[in-house]
Amino acid sequence: MTDRYASFAHSGAGRFFVKRLGLPDPPRLRRYRPGDPVLAGPVVIGGTGRLNAPISKIIETLPKPSESDRNAALIFDATAIADSGGLRSLYDFFHPVIRTLASSGRVIVLGSPPELCASAREATAQRALEGFVRSVAKEVGHGTTAQLVYVAPGAEDAVESTLRFLLSGRSAYVSGQVVRIGPASVDLPDDWEQPLVGKTAIVTGAARGIGAAIAEVLTRDGAHVVCLDVPAAGEELTRVANDLKGTALQLDLTADDAPRRLADFIATRHVHADVFVHNAGITRDKTLGRMDEGQWQSVLDVNLTSQERINDVLLAENLLGGNGRIVTVSSVSGIAGNRGQTNYATSKAGVIGIVESSAAAVAARGLTLNAVAPGFIETKMTAAMPMFIREAGRRMNSMSQGGLPVDVAETIAWLANPASGGVSGNVIRVCGQSLLGA
Template sequence: MGDRYASFANSDLGRTVVRRLGLPDPPRLRRHDPSAPLTPGPVLLGAASGGRLACPVRELLGRTGVDVSGAAEDGARYGALIFDATGIVDSAGLRALYDFFHPVARSVLGSGRVIVLGTAPEACGSPREATAQRALEGLVRSIGKEFGRGITAQLGYVAPGGEEALESTLRFLLSGRSAYVSGQVIRVGAGAVTAPADWARPLAGKVALITGAARGIGAATARVLARDGAEVIALDVPAAGDDLAGVANEVRGRALQLDLTAPDAPERLAAYLTGGVDVVVHNAGITRDKTLARMDAARWDSVLDVNLSSQERINDVLVERGLIGDGGRIVGVSSIAGIAGNRGQANYATSKAGVIGLVRSGAPVLADRGITINAVAPGFIETAMTARMPVLLREAGRRMNSMAQGGLPVDVAETVAWFASPGSGTVSGNVVRVCGQSLLGA
């Protein structure tokens, strides 16, 4: 089922009605188009005094072919605003943010981008600097809610020494691939990365395993990773065999029928992956909804096993046997339910919060092996599952975010592809919500 309200709101008659009645106004989002430029207009780049990222960012953007301006011009319209806030070392310095954004707040084109770059508070040299850098989160999330028209806002905390590792993240955040990602805080670590030979096909020569790949987000992820050059192994339960085969054939990949909760599943998977794998996407998941008081033990156990424990078992066997090695990427699928909780989904929310814990605890351990681990946390995504929701709940899910609409499976898939890119080698331990800046959760 499509979003009929959004289609109406974007019609000539609908725009008039929406504006007169003050109804939610879902904009047309700019999504990935390989023939389109990275941004819909030039980038205005500003910096606080003493910032360390403006020069590297200018050089990175130069390689993408984006026009960059260092000073605002009267009447100019911008595809993106980027501000280097790393030079802000106390609360008084936060005035630089107002001085940069206030004059140009209405100058961003529809579906434009706002990016603020700073230093993670825990990496700051003084309590005052850490305080000022933490304040950036409030600014970014407010901009995401104020600017409208499909404009997104993000905060990137870049570790000293992570300047050159920023390119993959900048490309993602500036592009149409991040259409439904807004109000997020992303940490880019220090270290060198190997840039893809071709940014249009960054996964060329890589093998990607995607669980729960027969439909929805999993199928979209298979398509996007294949588009980016990966050889895809699409995995799902035998009962989804026909749909799974269809996806695998479409992306010219391989289909693997396997129940991940079977006692011998890790061994069977390891035997199949004798040649190793470069990217693992843990998308398989189920729901068995009941309030906790009415939930039987089987509903609890099955959801935790599929959504969380199976990920741990697969990761353990792949890492211990070297089937995913240096440069490997592990991406889990969490949910905003794991951040905010949800009535009637205590089991599901617990499992998805556990995925966040798996990412946060696993990142430092896997870093020693050169493997990154991150997670996406989708909000309301237009899938067959959400189409079956009661109409009022479905409409609330669609409208209660800064984009006033639901996301698409491809929005989640694009975020997974960014995590999977060779250029994202210092991006680890992140949980990025793909929710249009939902009003639910942090």
């Protein structure tokens, strides 16, 4: 659905009224297009920690952008900060250069996980980085994003895929996030434009909306995609799969035999899957006192229980290849809650619980498990919302606009990348830094 307010705000007359009246000013976001360089301009790197050298080396290998008089990114290695006094180095680096950022610029701060720090003072200082980054993300404006990346000791060589994602237009609607990277075997792709060549990905709920966008982006990145959805969506599902030269699989994930049928399909047709994306989800919104049992149970069955049942069979029967990826779609509602969505928020918080409770065990098998939590995304579902609720959802974030299905898909593609082996146990919000639950 078209965001008419944003279209007006970008017009000549609209810009006059937006500035004069102090109205929300949604920027034009720099989103990725095939062939775009990772960087849109120069990068300034600061800090003297253990990540400065590897980060500088990665930046040197990236295609050089066209000449620009504005900086595209500011990167600060904060891993050397060992106490609260050292936090002054953040001010000393960013104060002179923060206003040199171009529109849709990038701010990245790299730190050490507080739980792995050598002293309480160091852990305190590293934890303080979260407040700094989230505040910067709300200050910079003009489509600029800011992120904090905690890199565990020994994971210095596992940061490239994350750095490429956060610097590029692929992360246009991701801001104010904390990413954790641990030591892992990293499989760098021969071609960063198509890192999933030769891989098989399965996407549930792929017939429309966010699921269709995920299937499209994973296909673009080289994967053969199995598009899965309920039989009732068969016509749309077939159209999506045919357009992508993928495979359509009609399956009701809540059926008693669904895990068995899915396992047999994978083993027979593909031996194993390399990427499994749990995207299927439904809403049945009612306040708790007006919600009937069926509305409660159907949402929990589709959004949460089906994922647990599928994961059980994937892991028990080794149906994910080495360096495999499981990515699940949660929601900001699962973090902040939402009126009229006790069933939905419960299910989406449970999805986060899957990641938190199972990521370590999955990692021990050489796999990764992460979640994305979309905020307000422009889909048919959000287009059907009452106007004032829809407008509030669009404006209550640092970008003053809704995201697009491709924003969720690009984030999932980063997590699915073979080079993202150190990124596991994360919940990444794709919400333009929503004010809800922030």
